[in-house]
Amino acid sequence: SVRLVLEPLIGLLTGHNSTAFYATSPKFSEIIGYSAALWGVSVLSMVNHYLPSGGGEVWKRVAALTLIMGLFVSFSTPAFPGSTSNEPSDLFLSVSSSMVVDSEVATGGWGLVSAFLAVLLALTGPLELREMKDSAGRKDSRQFLRLMIFGLMFGCGLAWFIVMQSMSKDVFIPIFVTAFSCMVMSTLGTVCAVMGYFLETQEFGEVEQIANVWAVVAFPVFFVISSVSLSAHAHPFGIGGWASTYLSVCGLFAGAFCILVRMRKDKTSTTRGYGNVSCIISWLCAMIVIYGRYGIAGVGVVGVTTVVGIPVSILATLCSSPILLLLEGEDSSSSKHTHQRSSAKSKWHGLVLTKLTRRNWIAPLLIGTVGVFVTASLYAIFLRGCGLSKFSFLFGTYDVITNHEDVFSHIFGSKRTTGIGALDDVATMAQKSVVHTKTMIAAARLSGSGIWTAKSILGPFMHLVGLVATLPSLQYLVKHSWYGKAPLFGKVVLALPLNVLAIIIGRGIPSLVAAATIGLIGGALQLTTVKNP
Secondary structure, eight states, rough: OOOIIIIIHHHHHHTOOSTTTOOOOOOHOOOHHHHHHHHHHHHHHHHHHHTSSSSOHHHHHHHHHHHHHHHHHHHGGGGGGOTTTTOOHHHHHHEEEESSOOOOTTTTTTHHHHHHHHHHHHHHHTOOOOOOOOOTTOOOOHHHHHHHIIIIIIHHHHHHHHHHHHHHTSSSHHHHHHHHHHHHHHHHHHHHHHHHSOOGGGGHHHHHHHHHHIIIIHHHHHHHHHHHOOOOSOOTTTTTOOHHHHHHHHHHHHHHHHHHTTTOSSOHHHHHHHHHHHHHHHHHHHHHHHHHHHHHTTTTSSSOOTTTTTTTHHHHHHGGGGGGGGOOOOOOOGGGGGGGGGOTTTOOOOOOOOTOSSSEEEEHHHHHHHHHHHHHHIIIITTTSSSGGHHHHHSSSSOOOSSSSHHHHHSOOOOHHHHHOOOOOOHHHHHHHHHHHHHHHHHHHHHHTTTTTTSTHHHHHHHHHHHHHHHHHHHHHHHHHHHOOOOOOHHHHHHHHHHHHHHHOOOOOEEEEEHHHHHHHHHHHHHHTTTOO
């Protein structure tokens, strides 16, 4: 069976093709490792299928150890006799190098392996996440231990993968401090999300305690701890920065908690409230990371900043805003007889949206998107370039790019500012020239729209007028989507031309143009529903 079944199977799994010109046979250690792993998975699945209520503990332990041993042997192939020291494991390369080439980034692949192994052990039985009661009906005393092991393996694995993808080019201290903070937050987030899905309503108070610690205590504390990892390699909120990495991890696990709580069969006002809070946290983290990475108009960012002429920050905002669709209201009739069964000691039930129903389910998405665009426009007019970069604790030590000299220095500057080596070939220089031209135009328009960067007050005043001109249409649109009451036909007609005016005079701020476009399109759609008197 080894020559006829296992060796061809392992050859296919490890990417060895016997029909290729440079055909190679799988290593003997790979065959042993994969065979043990396959046997362990098969036994665990069989025992868990035929004994769903418990039993077969000895076989479960043996199969789990065999599975872990098999995976370890497969990944440790280069350490066995007969393998060269620079010959990596094919399994590890298939996981870690599918998206990246650099060896520093590839080490994050071990995080994916840990997360995958945790999910596999949870599905097959050794790390069963649900409460398992014996035949006598006694309470499972090892459930929390299994949850902690799963949280460490899954949460720390994903956190390590994200940290290495983002900060692999940095020095050791920033990576270590940020990775430690992210791993703690991801472990607590994983445990809280799993408990929020599996625990009964009467026991949801335990989830409330962990969620409160995660959001109120751990989040700000480890954010401050991560700030110790300040370095000159990246802006804190930019790509590769400690703040953007930390917020990415926290936002990911906050979103996971929201999804799992929303998937519960038995829901209360408390479960919905905590799910809504985690949804808002995930959305805010996404917005901060997006605008920290790409800015308002992509000025000062190396790489792709526009797609089909639209700034990446605008497109990313539109793509991330559907997170708000996970918000859940209290219109369900089933919640009327269950909302009192939550923790009696809890005085706070999260963000309870009593007016959010199936009729206005799209209102949070619209309100969030419009709010982000208006806030970004206000920042560009009143705060951009006012000297916030002096507060290096939060905003780093970089100055705002305001003129063509700054743009040229950033695009054609040193490795510290561009992330590219000093010796550039002709193709890279040509690409930089195109980026420089587009960035010059965006920088000139954006600098002329802020009171701290413009040479004349006329530019900021015109953009402020454009922003004010968009408010009537946006106000009618938001109220119509939330309350369901359409405004008067005459008001909508009078507000539509103001959005066109805002698009013309507010071209320097992409978020202002986006807000005006939403007001224009939304107002045109309102005309189809509003009755003409």
